[in-house]
Amino acid sequence: MAEIVIRNLRKEFGDFTAVQSSSFKIEDGEFFMLLGPSGCGKTTTLRMIAGLELPTSGEIYIDGEEVGQRPASQRDIAFVFQMFALYPHMNVRKNISYPLVSQGMPKHQVAEKVAEVARILGIEKILDRPVGGLSGGDRQRVALGRAIVRDPKAFMMDEPLGALDAEFREHMAEELRALHDRMGATTVYVTHDQLEAMQMGDKIVVMNHGVIEQFGTPQDIYDKPATMFVADFIGSPPMNFLRFHGEVHAGASKVMMHHEELDVPRLMEPFEGDMVFGIRPEHITLNDSGSYRGEVLAAEYLGTTQIVTLKTASGELKARIPSDQPVRAGEFVGLEFNGSTVTLFDNQSGRALRSELNEGVLAHG
Structure with missing residues (x-):
């Protein structure tokens, strides 16, 4: 061979x-x-x-x-x-x-x-x-x-x-x-x-x-998708994209998105402008204690899990949660994001911002 x-x-x-x-x-x-x-x-x-x-x-x-x-x-x-x-x-x-x-x-x-x-x-x-x-x-x-x-x-x-x-x-x-x-x-x-x-x-x-x-x-x-295209093409449902404008400095591990402070992997470079907060559906938890809120639009039963579609201030997203967790269309719920799994993208180029999550991947990708 x-x-x-x-x-x-x-x-x-x-x-x-x-x-x-x-x-x-x-x-x-x-x-x-x-x-x-x-x-x-x-x-x-x-x-x-x-x-x-x-x-x-x-x-x-x-x-x-x-x-x-x-x-x-x-x-x-x-x-x-x-x-x-x-x-x-x-x-x-x-x-x-x-x-x-x-x-x-x-x-x-x-x-x-x-x-x-x-x-x-x-x-x-x-x-x-x-x-x-x-x-x-x-x-x-x-x-x-x-x-x-x-x-x-x-x-x-x-x-x-x-x-x-x-x-x-x-x-x-x-x-x-x-x-x-x-x-x-x-x-x-x-x-x-x-x-x-x-x-x-x-x-x-x-x-x-x-x-x-x-x-x-x-x-x-x-x-660790290198671009928004990859994040959207890979996964079913694909990665959620929430858009916002902000500024982050090198070493930051939090971002402000629509007046809410959210955890992200530590960033390697500063950035200012239109950003995209990328999160996989399975890395979202529905929890009333979550400060970031969303309205339940629909739920799709898939056996052991269900896909819940929610409307938020930054756009719609999908969460994969246990099928036995009760949700009702029209109710408002708190959302918690697993910050260690978040990817931030430059909205203009579509490229992922360098962070401790993807540093080695982006260097070789």
């Missing part, structure tokens, strides 16, 4: 810039997610790593070798796409063995490799069946088998579970992550589904409009 290093990668299509000066490192054996909305540049980035698109500028290193201007055939990369791309006139065995047969591998070695891959994927019983009659999940396993059988340096996966229904997609995500762990393969995986990225990835790059918004572990990206 291989380490992949991206340096100042850029891709232009005429006047349109799809990817802007991206840099990141994928460790050997890592399950790496490229995450973002449609049109953000994630698939273009994957295609450049794979050699299906050549970059306008920048460098791509695979296993220490610069391959940025080499075609896909010279990069030892295997692909898995959303639409399976199987050969309908071949059975499962022949689909999986096709890359090896094309390379001229002896028949006995091909048979051994196919048997090994089928055992890993649990598809021994369908090897001689035509692919046309298979379920979506089995067809995806066959597509994975055809990629795995080559023992490539890295796997490139472009929304491979996107065509499956929601319940089965979650099951296949678990299978795919377990398969990755058994093989120790370097995998680059494109998705627009933040839950999929958080569930499967070792590291995540979040992209928007061709720009990397943040690069880090799922936990860091969730707990």
